[in-house]
Amino acid sequence: MGAGHQGDRIRGRKLTLMKAPSFKYIRADSLDHALDLLADFGEDARVLAGGQSLLPVLNMRLAKPAVLIDINGIASLGGIESSADGLRIGALTRHCEVLASADVARVAPLLSEAMPHVAHPAIRNRGTFGGSLALADPAAEIPAICLALDAVFELRSKRGTRRVPAAEFFLDLYTTMLEPDEILVAAIIPVSDGPQRCAFEELARRRGDYAIVGTGARIRTAPDGSTTVRIAMFGVGSAPILARATARALENRPLDRAALDDAREMLNQDISPMDDIHMSAAAKRYLAGVQLDDVLRRLAA
Amino acid sequence: MEDPATAVPIRLTVNGEVVEHTVAVRQHLADFLRDVLGLTGTHLGCEHGVCGACTINLNGKPVRGCLVLAAQAHGCEVETIEGAGRHDAVQWLQREFHRRNAAQCGFCTPGMLITAADLVQHAGAPTREDIRDHLSGNFCRCTGYQSIVDAVEAVCAAKARGDLS
Numbered sequence: 001m002g003a004g005h006q007g008d009r010i011r012g013r014k015l016t017l018m019k020a021p022s023f024k025y026i027r028a029d030s031l032d033h034a035l036d037l038l039a040d041f042g043e044d045a046r047v048l049a050g051g052q053s054l055l056p057v058l059n060m061r062l063a064k065p066a067v068l069i070d071i072n073g074i075a076s077l078g079g080i081e082s083s084a085d086g087l088r089i090g091a092l093t094r095h096c097e098v099l100a101s102a103d104v105a106r107v108a109p110l111l112s113e114a115m116p117h118v119a120h121p122a123i124r125n126r127g128t129f130g131g132s133l134a135l136a137d138p139a140a141e142i143p144a145i146c147l148a149l150d151a152v153f154e155l156r157s158k159r160g161t162r163r164v165p166a167a168e169f170f171l172d173l174y175t176t177m178l179e180p181d182e183i184l185v186a187a188i189i190p191v192s193d194g195p196q197r198c199a200f201e202e203l204a205r206r207r208g209d210y211a212i213v214g215t216g217a218r219i220r221t222a223p224d225g226s227t228t229v230r231i232a233m234f235g236v237g238s239a240p241i242l243a244r245a246t247a248r249a250l251e252n253r254p255l256d257r258a259a260l261d262d263a264r265e266m267l268n269q270d271i272s273p274m275d276d277i278h279m280s281a282a283a284k285r286y287l288a289g290v291q292l293d294d295v296l297r298r299l300a301a
Numbered sequence: 302m303e304d305p306a307t308a309v310p311i312r313l314t315v316n317g318e319v320v321e322h323t324v325a326v327r328q329h330l331a332d333f334l335r336d337v338l339g340l341t342g343t344h345l346g347c348e349h350g351v352c353g354a355c356t357i358n359l360n361g362k363p364v365r366g367c368l369v370l371a372a373q374a375h376g377c378e379v380e381t382i383e384g385a386g387r388h389d390a391v392q393w394l395q396r397e398f399h400r401r402n403a404a405q406c407g408f409c410t411p412g413m414l415i416t417a418a419d420l421v422q423h424a425g426a427p428t429r430e431d432i433r434d435h436l437s438g439n440f441c442r443c444t445g446y447q448s449i450v451d452a453v454e455a456v457c458a459a460k461a462r463g464d465l466s
Contacts, residue, residue: 019348022307025326025372048370055329056349068326070373096362120438121358122416124362207437209461 020058024067029154034071034183041067042180048072049092049131052123077185080104085191091130091183095119097128108149108189110198110216113140117200120208130135130184133169136176136239139210141202143170144240148198148216148232150188157182173238182223196220199298201291205278211235212278213287215295219250227251231263231295236271236288241272246292254299263296264289311375315340324371329368331355333374334381342382342411346353346440353439356412357381363419382411390421390456393465397452405443413439417453426461431456 025048028034038045044066048054057063071077077092082103089098094277098104099115104206118141119127132142133153155178166187169177178184191220202214214234221227229247234240245266253259273284312321315338324333329348334340334357346352348367355366358380385391395412397403402409413436419434420427427435432453433446441449459465 019329020327021330022327024307025309048373051373052350052368052371054363055370058327059329059348060366072373116434120353121419121435122353122365122438123350123368125359126364126368127363195364207434 010035019061020055021061021064023058023065025070026067027070029071029073030073031071031076031183031185032147034069034074035156035158035181037067037069038181038183041069045069045180046182047134050094050127051131052119052127053131053137054133063297068262082107082111084191086188087188089129089187091128091133091185091187095124095127095129095130095132096121099124107191108145109196110200110218111142111145111146111189113198113200114145114202114216117141117202117204117208117211117214123208129187133187134176134178134184135211136170138173138237138239139212139214139235140240141214141216141234142172142212144214144232144234145200145216146187147240147242148218148230149189150230151187153184154184154186154188155182157178163188167242170239175239185242192220194220197299199295201295201298202289203291213273213284213291215288215291217295217299219255219299231292232294233288236273236284238272238274241271243267243292245269250296255296260293261298264292267292274287309372309375313376314376314378326370326372328371329367329370330357330359330369330374330379332377332417333371334366334453340381340383343433344411346408347394351440352409353412353416354409356415358385358415358419358441363415370451382414385415385418388418388422389465390418390460391415392458393459394418394421394452397455398449401448401452403444403448403452409439409441409443413441413449416451420453421456421460424457427454427457432457 024124046065048068048070078090080101081088087107095118105112132140151166153169155162164177198218200216201210211234217231219227219229229250231243233243246263249262249266250259273281275281307326310323331345332341334343343366344354346354350365350368356363357366362380394417410428416439432450
């Protein structure tokens with residue numbers, strides 16, 4: 001090990017450099033153990049899953065939790081199960097696993113198309129599906145795509161289990177329906193009830209960065225020919241956005257120029273971009289319209 | 302001494318050697334490798350996951366050393382640039398980086414080599430676009446990336462020809 005095994009010294013200097021604030025660290029060895037700990041510590045505790053957003057927050061001392069509950073050892077929280085009803089993606093499933101999953105590509109091609117845009121390879125090896133949902137970054141891909149896929153989230157606490165549709169889960173900036181004693185244990189993505197087509201676009205400063213503007217769209221066609229459209233946008237509000245008015249303008253009609261223009265007209269009702277370090281709200285609003293049009297032209301093709 | 306509530310014993314493998322230590326739970330893995338083990342080839346740039354300079358292999362996969370706690374590496378296999386040189390892919394990359402001056406100041410190079418070796422080892426015949434995608438999480442402020450992409454492309458081509466096992 002060369003210079004190793006010398007204790008906490010390097011070049012004779014005692015090193016006390018610490019970036020994160022002090023906290024207690026507890027490895028949960030089962031889901032019940034984690035839920036007991038959360039029931040005890042409540043808002044003083046943070047769940048540590050992949051840590052790809054939590055550790056930066058700690059390194060920069062933007063949060064000071066008393067306790068970190070590491071759930072990485074809970075095998076039952078990982079993995080993707082496929083059944084006739086759909087997919088169940090365990091909270092601890094790493095982004096790289098979702099990206100590589102043939103089941104995801106078959107049942108939720110929109111998610112497969114979005115995954116290469118989720119961060120960079122080294123972060124995808126560690127970051128988790130449930131972590132991205134629980135964090136609820138308004139510029140992240142996974143929360144928005146779950147909206148477009150009509151996903152349902154399973155939330156567990158010592159008090160019991162509840163299932164919350166994605167459309168109700170995201171409340172505001174980094175704010176969800178999760179109570180302090182709850183863990184998001186899985187996302188359930190239902191099988192499409194008819195043939196589906198989807199398209200995804202994202203504008204970011206650098207491949208893998210959080211979006212300036214992103215759009216995921218899905219259209220399902222029922223046996224009677226009626227269509228259901230979901231359009232989810234991210235980076236253009238304080239939470240991921242299900243653009244309901246925009247989608248309604250596109251249902252049960254051909255996706256021709258008139259339909260696309262009607263949709264773009266409605267978009268202003270659905271999004272509420274804010275100024276940020278990259279650009280003004282007005283510029284984001286304009287780019288969202290351009291991107292919506294790009295996505296819809298791909299859906300129509 | 303650290304407060305026992307905020308320090309834990311860990312046992313892990315670093316570059317093939319078993320290491321046992323008691324670490325402060327808030328110490329991230331890159332600081333542990335650098336400050337405790339003296340493995341300073343793992344560089345620290347931003348410490349919030351953006352720059353990629355601290356990229357190391359954890360159980361065979363590249364991760365950010367600054368976004369894993371040392372305590373979380375308990376029971377894991379860690380490989381830093383000091384140990385990664387045993388891989389053919391890394392040796393070839395080093396040679397091609399050197400040939401093209403793809404390491405200028407050298408700060409990003411260890412993370413760049415770990416990330417590029419992952420692509421060389423697992424991708425079939427990546428395009429330049431694939432290479433840029435794969436390296437998108439590693440900042441270089443010197444080269445403009447052109448020579449780095451050239452070097453990775455040359456190694457991938459050598460592998461495709463069967464020159465590299």
